[in-house]
Amino acid sequence: MLEIDPQLCTGCGVCEDNCAFGAISVVNGLAQVKEQCTLCGNCVDNCEAGALLIEQGEAAVKVNPADYAGVWIYAEFRHGEIAPVAFELLGIGRRLAAARGVQLAAVLMGYDLQDKAQELIWHGADEVFQLDDPGLKDFTDEAYGNVLAHLIKEHKPEIVLAGATAIGRSFIPQVATSMGAGLTADCTDLAIGEDGNLLQTRPAFGGNIMATIVCPDTRPQMATVRPMVMTALPPDKGRQGVVHKLDAGAFNLAARVKVLASVITAPDKVKLAEAEIVVAGGRGLESAKGFALLNELADLLGGSVAASRAVVDAGWIDYPYQVGQTGKTVAPKLYICCGISGAIQHLVGMQSSEVIVAINKDPAAPIFAIATYGIVGDLFEVLPRLITELKNRTL
Amino acid sequence: MKIIVCLKQVPDAKNVRLDPKTNTMSREGVKSIMNPFDEHALEEAVRLAAEYGGSVTALSMGPPQAGEMLRGAVACGADAAVLVSDRAFAGADTWATTYTLARAVITLGGADLIICGKQAIDGDTAQVGPGLAGRLDLAYASCIKKVQEVKDGVIIAQRMMDDGYDELEIPLPALFTVVKEINEPRIASLKGKMKAKKVEIKVLDAAGIGADPKLLGLAGSPTKVDKVFAPEARGERTMLTGTVAGQVTQLVEKLEAVLNA
Ligand SMILES: Cc1cc2nc3c(=O)[nH]c(=O)nc-3n(C[C@H](O)[C@H](O)[C@H](O)COP(=O)(O)OP(=O)(O)OC[C@H]3O[C@@H](n4cnc5c(N)ncnc54)[C@H](O)[C@@H]3O)c2cc1C
Ligand SMILES: Nc1ncnc2c1ncn2[C@@H]1O[C@H](COP(=O)(O)O)[C@@H](O)[C@H]1O
Numbered sequence: 001m002l003e004i005d006p007q008l009c010t011g012c013g014v015c016e017d018n019c020a021f022g023a024i025s026v027v028n029g030l031a032q033v034k035e036q037c038t039l040c041g042n043c044v045d046n047c048e049a050g051a052l053l054i055e056q057g058e059a060a061v062k063v064n065p066a067d068y069a070g071v072w073i074y075a076e077f078r079h080g081e082i083a084p085v086a087f088e089l090l091g092i093g094r095r096l097a098a099a100r101g102v103q104l105a106a107v108l109m110g111y112d113l114q115d116k117a118q119e120l121i122w123h124g125a126d127e128v129f130q131l132d133d134p135g136l137k138d139f140t141d142e143a144y145g146n147v148l149a150h151l152i153k154e155h156k157p158e159i160v161l162a163g164a165t166a167i168g169r170s171f172i173p174q175v176a177t178s179m180g181a182g183l184t185a186d187c188t189d190l191a192i193g194e195d196g197n198l199l200q201t202r203p204a205f206g207g208n209i210m211a212t213i214v215c216p217d218t219r220p221q222m223a224t225v226r227p228m229v230m231t232a233l234p235p236d237k238g239r240q241g242v243v244h245k246l247d248a249g250a251f252n253l254a255a256r257v258k259v260l261a262s263v264i265t266a267p268d269k270v271k272l273a274e275a276e277i278v279v280a281g282g283r284g285l286e287s288a289k290g291f292a293l294l295n296e297l298a299d300l301l302g303g304s305v306a307a308s309r310a311v312v313d314a315g316w317i318d319y320p321y322q323v324g325q326t327g328k329t330v331a332p333k334l335y336i337c338c339g340i341s342g343a344i345q346h347l348v349g350m351q352s353s354e355v356i357v358a359i360n361k362d363p364a365a366p367i368f369a370i371a372t373y374g375i376v377g378d379l380f381e382v383l384p385r386l387i388t389e390l391k392n393r394t395l
Numbered sequence: 396m397k398i399i400v401c402l403k404q405v406p407d408a409k410n411v412r413l414d415p416k417t418n419t420m421s422r423e424g425v426k427s428i429m430n431p432f433d434e435h436a437l438e439e440a441v442r443l444a445a446e447y448g449g450s451v452t453a454l455s456m457g458p459p460q461a462g463e464m465l466r467g468a469v470a471c472g473a474d475a476a477v478l479v480s481d482r483a484f485a486g487a488d489t490w491a492t493t494y495t496l497a498r499a500v501i502t503l504g505g506a507d508l509i510i511c512g513k514q515a516i517d518g519d520t521a522q523v524g525p526g527l528a529g530r531l532d533l534a535y536a537s538c539i540k541k542v543q544e545v546k547d548g549v550i551i552a553q554r555m556m557d558d559g560y561d562e563l564e565i566p567l568p569a570l571f572t573v574v575k576e577i578n579e580p581r582i583a584s585l586k587g588k589m590k591a592k593k594v595e596i597k598v599l600d601a602a603g604i605g606a607d608p609k610l611l612g613l614a615g616s617p618t619k620v621d622k623v624f625a626p627e628a629r630g631e632r633t634m635l636t637g638t639v640a641g642q643v644t645q646l647v648e649k650l651e652a653v654l655n656a
Binding site: 001020021022035036037038039040041042045054078079138139141142145165166167169170171173174176177178180181182183184185186193199203204205207208209210211212213214215216217218256257258259260261262263264265271273277301319320325326327329333334351352354355356357368369370371372373374375376377381382385386389390393 | 406431432458459460482485486488489490493516517518519520521522523524525526528529530534535536537538540551555556557558559560561562563564565566569574575576612613616617618619620621622623624625626629630631632633634635639640642643644646647649650651653654
């Protein structure tokens with residue numbers, strides 16, 4: 001419960017202003033809590049009078065953190081390749097392992113892994129737990145989850161990280177639940193706190209608010225990490241490490257859900273979530289044909305196309321390309337939006353991009369409020385010129 | 396087929412924003428809405444029940460005001476609505492939420508199929524669906540974009556992946572989460588609205604779902620919010636000026652710096 005000390009409360013209203021849920025109001029000079037309160041604690045931090053307190057209570061599930069050691073990352077492997085996010089996880093994993101003075105290990109599972117484990121070692125892993133079995137050819141939550149849970153129980157790592165990809169976000173929550181461990185989704189920053197706990201920072205409310213999460217009483221501390229945020233280390237081919245080749249017989253690889261077919265629809269194109277450059281189009285493109293211009297620009301820059309919901313709804317491009325509240329969240333180095341008005345539901349999916357370029361003929365379009373570079377103009381004039389000029393430069 | 400659809404009431408994201416300068420929250424009268432993904436979960440539940448026979452129960456954990464959202468779900472075709480509500484649930488993270496929802500599902504006698512949205516837009520965690528499936532030991536798949544058919548106790552469906560999709564065979568009982576591409580949610584009919592007005596929303600508290608109080612709410616949550624803060628303000632903003640040709644040249648110069656970095 002959120003307690004308010006009537007002796008200390010000055011009725012200043014800072015808590016009321018700071019509540020995302022509209023759960024506090026000052027009545028007759030005294031703060032009062034309403035039922036919407038989620039105990040997020042933001043008001044407690046902001047109360048200068050120290051009048052607010054959240055009764056934490058005794059944690060129900062508790063483990064001894066000293067029993068757990070080591071940083072682990074899950075190295076996603078699909079269709080013959082290790083997902084790039086695995087190398088990014090090794091990058092941040094090395095920093096965390098150094099801060100804790102422990103080893104960094106990777107878990108690699110799938111079928112026909114060849115010598116991919118070596119790449120994980122070059123990128124920073126001290127150890128790789130590898131399970132190569134036909135039963136893991138297709139991704140199923142159950143088999144993959146069983147393997148990871150089994151390994152965690154056996155080796156007790158203190159931290160387990162996975163990419164916030166379709167696969168990571170699908171099966172990691174079940175692993176965490178079965179461990180009684182907390183799980184922080186889609187982190188954009190990770191660090192070790194003074195008390196040795198993992199500080200897990202992530203955007204909430206579509207990036208309007210950042211929250212730092214800790215799991216003081218449970219282990220392992222688990223997080224999924226947004227792709228393209230952490231930096232991979234350059235591969236060091238001289239690095240040595242140990243690959244533990246595991247025996248499939250020790251694991252339960254049965255899965256109730258069967259994969260009948262695995263269809264790749266975006267084979268050659270850069271994957272949107274991993275793209276460093278994104279060229280996005282909105283209703284200003286006027287038709288599906290307008291996307292030809294965008295595709296040309298995206299190809300030229302080696303990036304991916306993306307779209308606002310309006311054009312996905314209009315059927316000009318498929319839903320996997322939608323960015324925003326009900327689509328994907330991206331944070332590329334460069335996001336060029338053409339003919340997108342900048343509705344808040346679109347902004348929440350792309351506002352963490354490093355550089356944002358907006359091309360829109362309406363000078364009052366809200367997209368300009370967050371654009372690093374804005375061009376007020378007709379995209380049908382601007383884009384062809386931009387394409388020509390870029391071509392000239394690269395020649 | 397007994398279907399339970401899990402719905403969450405969330406603050407409308409566009410009304411929530413921290414001012415990076417003052418670090419205070421501006422919320423122009425926080426409006427609560429049904430989580431947008433859950434509208435698609437509800438629609439799919441209603442559609443499947445109509446096509447293959449069955450009933451749809453809308454289930455939500457939240458404060459009493461979430462009852463209004465559940466009424467809206469009945470207006471859109473749910474047969475019954477259950478609200479699990481107790482002060483003791485406040486501060487629940489996804490671990491405590493899945494425990495509470497799992498207890499509620501068990502109290503309701505289980506289901507052949509549970510449908511959740513992919514994620515809730517307040518926390519964007521996408522963890523409750525998979526966690527709930529784990530607790531109830533159900534066959535499970537996330538991000539379903541199409542249910543092709545249900546027959547002989549098996550669902551044939553497509554799961555969205557980062558590089559395409561997988562076609563799955565999911566045996567019942569099962570839980571899946573949906574993405575928005577799966578359907579177009581209907582608008583409540585007049586008849587539905589009339590039904591919603593009269594429907595009795597069943598309310599269950601912690602005792603009513605036989606929950607262990609220690610595993611609920613803040614105390615039962617392994618994750619704790621350490622601090623909440625405003626994201627860094629975006630850097631410099633420049634409006635390019637001049638002729639179209641001039642603006643494009645300026646832009647290319649700026650982009651070269653970005654692209655070569
Ligand atoms: C619950 C909910 C969830 C949503 N989720 C999302 C989401 O995930 N992603 C998303 O994108 N939206 C989402 N939306 C929709 C969002 O509110 C907007 O409707 C949508 O983003 C608008 O798309 P748009 O900018 O392409 O179209 P418009 O708003 O119509 O903007 C078109 C812009 O193009 C400009 N333009 C027109 N012609 C030209 C030209 N020749 N040259 C240059 N500029 C031109 C116009 O000036 C205008 O600014 C959501 C809405 C709701 C209610
Ligand atoms: N309090 C809740 N009550 C009912 N369903 C919920 C609740 N929280 C989450 N869900 C369901 O779980 C999905 C994922 O939510 P989340 O893990 O919070 O992103 C939502 O789309 C809902 O279907």
